[in-house]
Amino acid sequence: MKCSLQMNKSITAITTALILCTLTTQCCCFVSIKDGTNRLAAHYSTLSEEAQTATQPPNFSATATFNHDIARTLFPPLFFTLYHKYSNQNQQDDQEIAIRQHLKRSSPFTDPSSAQTAERMLRRMMENRYRSDGRTVCPDNRTFNLVAGSYGRLRCRNGVTKVPNIGVVWEEEPKLDPQYRMQMNNNNIDATEEMISMTSTDKLQELLQLQLCLCHYEGWPDEIRPSVDIFKRVLRRLAWRSGNIELNSRKQTSDAEQALQWLKFMNTTLPQQFALEGKHATICSPDSTSMSYVIEALASHRVQAYSERKGTSKHHKTLPTVNISITEMANEMDVQLESTSIPQEVPFSALQKAEELLLMQEEMYELHRNDKAKQALAHSYKCLLEGFGRYAVTSGSSQNDAIKRAHELLCRLEALCDAPSSSYASVIFALSISNRPSAAAVAEEVLNRMLSKLNSDQVLNANDVSKAFSGCIAAYVKNHDAKNADKILFEMIKLYESDELGSDFVPEPRAFGTCIAAWSKYDPTSEKSNDRGRRWVSSPRQRLHNADRAESILVELERVARKEAAKNTNKYVLHATPYNIAILARVQTLETISPKTRWSNEGIILHAQSILEHMEFEMGVAADPYTYSTLLNAWTKQSCPGNEKAADYAEELLRRRIEDVDISKIYSDDDPSAKTVDDVWPNVKHYSSVLKAHANCRSPAGARKALSLLSEMEKRFYDAKVISDEDDDADFHVDQKDAAKPDLVCYSIVIDAFAKQKQLSESSSVAFRLLRAMEEKYHAGDMSMKPNNRIYTAVILSLAQSPYTGDDAAELNNAQRAWSLLDEMKANDVQPNSFTYNYIINCCAQEASHDENEQRISFEIAIKAFQELRKMAASSNNNDDDSCSTDAYHPDSFTYAFTLKACTNLLPPSPFRTKVATQVFKESCKKGYCNDEVMKRLRWCVDTDNFHELIGTDARDVRINDMPSSWSRCCLPSKRRR
Incomplete structure (x- = not known):
């Protein structure tokens, strides 16, 4: 048996030496003992059986001296005075070392070099132990504890110690290089770009493996065998890192x-x-x-x-x-x-x-x-x-x-x-995201069990109680139960005012915001019908009540914020989110736009805007992009023909923000390059909302204001400073600036505004100029500015509203210019649709020239567009004639009406015109796209006898409802929108 044990020790020694060699070379910053371990392995491979049997049992009498040398490497001189004083008072246990941490006192070595030196000393002891066949001093538990503790105390200056009682977070460790040394000798080190491939957790595991290998080699003596505390040190680090x-x-x-x-x-x-x-x-x-x-x-x-x-x-x-x-x-x-x-x-x-x-x-x-x-x-x-x-x-x-x-x-x-209180908070937080209807009631029951401990001697953590209240409120809000959420909120406020939990307990702002959001969507009818998915409150009176309730909760939030501000704690910071929800709740009370509700709606939006002013000027809370988006969208929806004042209010609000930005640029020392795209606002969505408000007015003044704002937007972007010039794509790159960049939507809104203006003689010219500006940016490398189908179609529509008055107006008439735009679309891989062809046909029908040659050319273009649209429909879908197509690539009622209009305006009364009109009308009836407009255009195009013959009746006043239903089966009930 003794021979077997000694042979096992010798074999284990060889294995341990190889492990030492492998683990040492994993970490490039430590002084390598690879050569020594290789020599050690070779030494053991040549040992005779007699030499292997001469291994001595471990002797720990001299280990304390080596431990003192390691401690001298790790701790400042003051430690030794304390150590000798401590050891004199404890003569019975002279191996105990009173470890003291003096992070800012000088040390013989600079951390982490002191930890590395201590590890080399430990490895040298083990190497000598193996080489001498167990005759030299053997490291014990204290030796490994000293080395492991040195790595455990290392900190990273750029790291974060989130849980002090669990241990120090060693985020990263630099390589051993003099250029990374700090002038101050302390335990803080800088994180650099060149990092080693091992963290403190892995190093502690490596040291534990070395200790276990040595313990196995020595026969598992109690002096070397790792204690449960050593294992717990490793498990604690693994638990944190997980x-x-x-x-x-x-x-x-x-x-x-x-x-x-x-x-x-x-x-x-x-x-x-x-x-x-x-x-x-x-x-x-x-x-x-x-x-x-x-x-x-x-x-x-x-x-x-x-x-x-x-x-x-x-x-x-x-x-x-x-x-x-x-x-x-x-x-x-x-x-x-x-x-x-x-x-x-x-x-x-x-x-x-x-x-x-x-x-x-x-x-x-x-x-x-x-x-x-x-x-x-x-x-x-x-x-x-x-x-x-x-x-x-x-x-x-x-x-x-x-x-x-x-x-x-x-x-x-x-x-x-x-x-503990954190356990209650965790369960309530989990219940707050449950979709089960009973989850909110269970969350409140858990909250009451938690609060019942206030009457006992158990101390509750104030932060956990605040989180528990917020989670319970969120659970009720998820079920759209604003009343119970309101009840829990005011219970929290009552507990806060009673000061039972001390000054650390403060209601979270998100609890108020969540409750405000619940009231903004609350509808009592949804509770009775069990309809929890509704987002729109049907009753105007209920919407008004919800907005008032949301603002009252906002007042309570401000009261708590003022009380905390009086304590000068600076821990209670208000954000724009609760105000945004209250503004949205007020905006949702708007009635459908009509002449009767115009003034009341204006008052509602002005009231919501007063919340913004109170928030910024009285409470000192900075607005965010969502705040302005809510108000600008509200003004945009109220803008309509005859209500240009709403668009003016929207632009006034936008310019207020622009002035704030200009003032901050003058007096602020912030570096523009430090901004991100999210920090730049008013953004393009804010501008597009105001542009849309002007366009909704359908007036020449509104179109001109939209064009003026777009021009100002272009100028501000051109003069702005670059905040990001990183070229992520070699083929396309546009500098990011601290101003909004006009995009495709902005140009489309302005072009649409001019395309629908018959009173402006320059409508088509402005639309063409904007189109050419977009094409110029696109060819310059801005791929986002490539004109799409909507842009080209709107420009073609402008030609139907007003004649082109550009410098090259004499070269082509409106019909030819519209067809040239269609050719540009095809060349730029932009697919035209039925709207495009309809507006081309209408543009041809609007030809104002009385020259027969010009009218003939326009009519040929109209018929050509009509035939191309029919071919597109035939190639895209092979449905039967009785089926109705829902896509935008088929002739519709507008197509047939505009074609009949072109026949009436461009062809003189003749059998040929009658023949063309007859074929167009019959096809519209066959396809199911005949409506009142088609019949009106047919009456103007053919004589009375042919008209009565085509419709099958000689009634004087005929409407489509009097005709067979199959004629209009595919017509939409209202005008289709682009």
């Missing part, structure tokens, strides 16, 4: 799987030859805290992937990592350990494994009821509750099951011990 840092490679073992594997390794039975010598049966018995860390890691498993799937991902730090295989290490030690994997295709499989561990932890708590086990169990419940809540929010499958499990866990936690 939910806060995303690893570069998704193929590597996840932190949750790694933590679960370490837990299994702790509970693994030692090899038989060591167990027979009276050693402990297991490597290290895990305690309740160990399981708590593993449950935390499992509950946070793949949180980044869930967030990306739902589209609610927040920024997670991404770090490189190394894959440390625990299974391979166990196999080298003859320890039986099965590999662990978490299948991603199974819903919340990691949470199920965490629940299994939770049951084991509950059994441990029943056997050993103490404060430490109680805290660990509460932490496990909290992490698992948050895991189920996070899964319910970010994952679509098994959402209700996850919420149900979270509620059950809360009940079990309450039965075992006092549940």
